[in-house]
Amino acid sequence: MVGVDFGTLSGRAVVVRVADGAELGSAVHEYAHGVIERTLPDSDVRLGPDWALQSPQDWIDVLRVAVPQAVAAAGVSPEQVIGIGTDFTACTVLPATADGTPLCFETPSRPHAWPKLWKHHSAQPHADRINQVAARRGEAWLPRYGGKISSEWEFAKALQVLEEDPEVYARAERWIEAADWIVWQLCGVESRNICTAGYKGIFQDGSYPPRDYLAELNPAFVDFPGKLATGQVGGTFGGVRLAPLGGSAGTLSATAAAWTGLPEGITVAVGNVDAHVTAAAADAVRPGQMVAIMGTSTCHIMPSDQLAEVPGMCGVVRDGIVPGLWGYEAGQSAVGDIFAWFVDTFVPASYHERAGEMGMHAYLTSLAAEQAVGRHGLIALDWFGGNRSVLVDHNLSGVIVGQTLATKPEDVYRALVESTAYGARMIVETFEKSGVPVEEFVVAGGLLKNPFLMQVYADVLRRPLSVIGSEQGPALGSAIHAAVAAGAYADIEQAAAVMGRRTEAAYVPDPTRADAYDRLYAEYRALHDHFGDGRLLHRLRAIRNEA
Structure with missing residues (x-):
């Protein structure tokens, strides 16, 4: 298995033996753009206080560089790899078109077109309003988040985009966690994992916050869940299912196979968050x-x-x-x-x-x-x-x-x-x-x-x-989830007992x-x-x- 962990400053890949979780080889690729905090890349467009962005190209480069290097370091043949799993920082979220193209690729001079890193905190005023309105209305989902939604989460960041750059918001047909976006690039199939949808996207008991609540925040925000392209567990919203952890999101596409050097058609695990997959690794x-x-x-x-x-x-x-x-x-x-x-x-x-x-x-x-x-x-x-x-x-x-x-x-x-x-x-x-x-x-x-x-x-x-027992906990955890997705183990508990430590x-x-x-x-x-x-x-x- 290959596990890939997309962090704040770099991405790392590890090759793991399914039988016992032994880590056979690894590689790290530092992001060329790092954390974008002051000015947009290749421009003099300045960012405000508490901004933190990333470049999707850096994430693709991890697949191009770190994965082949890790396989080479492991001394195994790519044909021996049966699956790949990934994890990401969260809530690192980006606006994209319906085919998954990041808006920053089309309009790189617009700050709100870029992915917002987890530690982008300038949406705090929007989070405050989300919390105030929800508390006044007695929204049932609010206690599930300890009584407050963080400025780091999907709704606060999206509301900031709507109110500070409504043109970018309108062009964003998808508002997607990087954890799901990278899986989309790997297998060509859009999916949304239950982890980020629940923790970062206020998806509770089968639904998002109600339309009348969203309208009270901003009338133009009422259809925001449509950009999330997901819905009922086991059902669909916009044709995209909410995927269970340890499940298969699809198989590796020809394009991603060329990037990674891995065989086309191997299992791609459902996306996940770096912290959450680490539980399996431990x-x-x-x-x-x-x-x-x-x-x-x-x-x-x-x-x-x-x-x-x-x-x-x-x-x-x-x-x-x-x-x-x-x-x-x-x-x-x-x-x-x-x-x-x-x-x-x-x-x-x-x-x-x-x-x-x-x-x-x-x-x-x-x-x-x-x-x-x-x-x-x-x-x-x-x-x-x-x-x-x-x-x-x-x-x-x-x-x-x-x-x-x-x-x-x-x-x-x-x-x-x-x-x-x-x-x-x-x-x-x-x-x-x-x-x-x-x-x-x-x-x-x-x-x-x-x-x-x-x-x-x-x-x-x-x-x-x-x-x-591992220095690469998230990457190992992603490999464990991939082992479950590929059918090597019946469930995450069983795989963690053998491969985690x-x-x-x-x-x-x-x-x-x-x-x-x-x-x-x-x-x-x-x-x-x-x-x-x-x-x-x-x-x-x-x-x-x-x-």
Whole structure:
């Protein structure tokens, strides 16, 4: 099997043996355009605050470059590959024509014609209105999303396009998650997966929000679900079915076979989200197993056999992670991005000289690890990319309290690491207070390579951390889903048990440090509640945007 993971800055492919999940070869392709945040490619068209776009050409290049390289690295013949699965960041969404052509290919000078990356947050005013109107009307679907729709999700971003560039909105015959668009390019058949439709597209209990609600947002928005080209589970809307996870979307087309070097006609799995497929890679597909995929941001996902309303969650969707179970999602909008921002922006040259080949992150980590808990005297709020859970407000911003003239870079670095752990504890506690127990906390993603950070999380959470047994969790998870789609396994649980892997209790909390962190976490909660109403932070952001 080949699994392909489309991330924020790059795409990676891995070749996996169906019999045991062994990873035989992999390759990474960096996106030429990266994250488009300031100006459109090859132009001087400037973007506003909190914009984040991507180029579909970068995604196609991953298929052209990374897939053949991974197969070559694995030392297998392309004819041995029986299926391909893909995953994507979400909600990364794009406007396209009815045949799947991205509008940015036709009108590259229009910002709203480009795909909006998951961390495009400038639709917050539109999300606010979506939430306000839904709350006033008592829309039944709103509690499934913790009481608020994020500015990252499909409806907020689409409403922004409608109201800021109605011509692009009118030309967009499809509003489609990149997770589904890339599958369309692979097999030539348009499909919509149940995961992104539920979590990002407000598809609940067989329908989208009602037309009269959409009309109240904007009369021209009433037919928006038609652009999503999907509908009832097991039925059709616009001729396109809502596809189950682990299902087959079709077979590899001749065009995609030429791109990838794989045989035409092999199975193409239904699209999925990077975080959600990682559960299978960690063999964490049973109720109560929370998987935290920690990278530039963190996504927390967990299957459950019960439905509950959990405040501030990204969503709860039937069959959204594993068919037959409810799937919960929460998240933190920035984690690794916070550490990178600090290193890139605030560390003095003298530290870089001392770090040398060790690298700045490793150097600061080594200095921070020498400190006793609380010695730096700082508390930070992990809102540098806004707050996804539990406040669901991307106009919030980061806060650091307690700095003095004696504060050093390693102090701030440690406080930032700790702040993300406090944010994770807030999420876990919110689940459990809502009657949804977290039985096991499993870590995946690039940040698990940092033992200091992992130990901080174990101490702050006061619980053991299990860790995934793969450095390419999403790609492995996509390959597992492809194995199910190709018929090698009966279902995702069976495939995950054979092909997935994790180490249980790889990190355990230290009681003394955990006690010290309890005191600091109480201060974090006090700051969280004080600044969480957004009044001060919103005013500061408004002043910045006006300037």
